[in-house]
């Protein structure tokens with residue numbers, strides 16, 4: 001394993017935060033601690049921390065690092081995400097503002113387009129100014145499911161595209177996923193790479209919007225028509241994805257993977273720092289999810305591909321030490337064996 005001499009590697013974990021309508025907020029009672037995320041790439045995460053976050057007691061023999069643990073989260077299990085935030089913090093940076101001695105978003109853009117109604121007054125200002133929204137659980141969940149999807153794609157690529165048909169069909173029937181890929185810029189990326197694809201423009205016709213607004217100056221009408229536009233756009237996106245996947249064949253998967261890694265890796269800016277003759281590798285500290293993708297990139301480029309555990313109900317991803325390993329642990333292996341035994345018994349009784 002590559003040991004990185006990494007400086008300025010501080011990230012923030014939060015104790016005592018509140019969640020309102022899926023928005024994580026910090027307040028005066030919150031305790032914010034710094035830690036170094038790269039430590040959990042250079043050193044495996046201790047089993048007790050893994051079990052604490054995942055909330056199970058699987059006896060893991062495999063080494064799990066921070067990116068594998070993120071990948072092992074179940075996005076439907078909010079408790080797991082909250083425990084992750086306590087231990088490893090939010091996925092994007094909120095920083096200390098020295099002038100106010102306070103934690104805020106470092107970006108000039110607001111963290112959220114729209115805050116939940118019960119947090120703001122009529123003017124859109126926070127009801128409780130000491131409450132700072134720092135992260136959205138919805139986005140957190142999206143990040144987990146996207147990364148699972150990407151790693152699944154990587155596994156298929158490494159398996160010489162075995163199973164690509166089922167994977168693509170699955171993908172094409174998942175409108176939500178197509179929408180997410182669209183928002184992440186995958187379709188623009190695809191269009192740049194493959195010039196002979198049909199038009200990649202999906203925004204509703206602007207002149208149609210204008211026409212509706214000038215002819216019928218009724219805001220509600222525009223609101224009513226919005227879902228129709230959305231449905232239309234989704235349908236168009238799906239068709240585009242279908243055509244693209246057909247035209248590109250196996251390469252479609254390559255493009256998805258390439259696009260996501262380039263988007264995610266662009267969130268971190270690697271740099272070299274020199275201090276008194278000591279040379280260190282550093283990142284601008286903007287994105288834990290960017291770092292997680294960076295660790296994953298180092299792994300997959302080094303032919304270390306995380307694999308999903310085959311045991312029913314286990315969400316864990318592990319690094320296979322043997323080509324034919326399908327379970328994350330002996331716990332899961334035994335559980336699956338017992339399950340097979342029970343299934344066999346059932347069949348015999350019938």
Ligand SMILES: [Zn+2]
Nearest residue numbers: 309314328332
């Ligand atoms: Zn397992």
